[in-house]
Amino acid sequence: MLRGLYTAWSGMVNEQHRMDVMTNNFANVATVGYKKEGTTSQSFDDVFTVKLKDASIGMGNVQGEGVRNPGVKIGENYVDYSQGSFRDTGNTYDLALSGDGFFVIEFTNKAGETSNMFTRAGQFTLTKEGYLVTEEGDYVLDVNNRRIQLDTLKESTITKDGRISQDGVEIAQIQVADFEDYNYLERYGETYFRPLQGARQIAGTAEMESGYLEMANVQTVSEMVNLIAISRQYEANQKLIQTYDDSMEIAVSQLGRLS
Secondary structure, three states: OOHHHHHHHHHHHHHHHHHHHHHHHHHOOOOOOOOOEEOOEEEOOOEEEEEOOEOOOEOOOOEEEEEEOOOEEEOOOEEOOOOOOEEEOOOOOEEEEEOOOEEEEEEEOOOOOEEEEEEOOOEOEEOOOOEEEOOOOOEEEEOOOOEOEOOOOOOOEEOOOOEEEEOOEEEEEEOEEEEOOHHHEEEEOOOEEEEOOOOOEEEOOOEEEEOEEEOOOOOHHHHHHHHHHHHHHHHHHHHHHHHHHHHHHHHHHHHOOOO
16 A cells, blocks of 8 residues: 555545534634634654565565654644633623633533533523523522522622622622633533543632623634635645556556556
8 A cells, every 4th residue: 555645644634623623613703602622633653664474575574664654643622711802792691701710500411410510601691580590591600509599670780709789789609610720621512611530620710791791712814724724735635645546547557557
């Protein structure tokens, strides 16, 4: 097998993976609190190739062919947690975090099991019972890990440290949590994150901005440039495979023809 074919093929697979990640970022450019993803890649470890059972050197002999690098392999994806821009909404229950930290959400899965999730998407609203919830209907938790219930008929004010007051009386304080190492966080859906084993939760230092939403940290122009570069690199690998295919066709149909 021609080694160049495998090298070009692995390059195409890697560029396809990069394209999938970039297009997902584009799809969420307007998603509140979305954190864009990136990709990594690396070359396969160099290998020392040899001839085995080759009649030209003797079936019992081994002949080295030198060091070869068989292409590229897909690495791990990563999340860019940098802060996005703020959009003014004027809605009291729209909250944006300025600084490090996440809102703590009580999430219920399809099996009815509850767990804490973490998000930067602060597009909250009140249920008819007065509970503060996300767009998906999950409960926002206070500093004591309790659901927050307010009077729907009264106006609310929310301070930068998350204290909610109605008629001058403090009702609850929204919890902001953070983690020592974001490598122990796993994306769940588009805007939720869940801690993995070994994650160490700490108090968040972010301040809340009532009446604002943090938008996705996706830079449209930058992502478009990356998409163009990925397309060009994919096409280059594709042309390389076509060149190898044409060369093999010549070898088989012309050079290999018996007179």
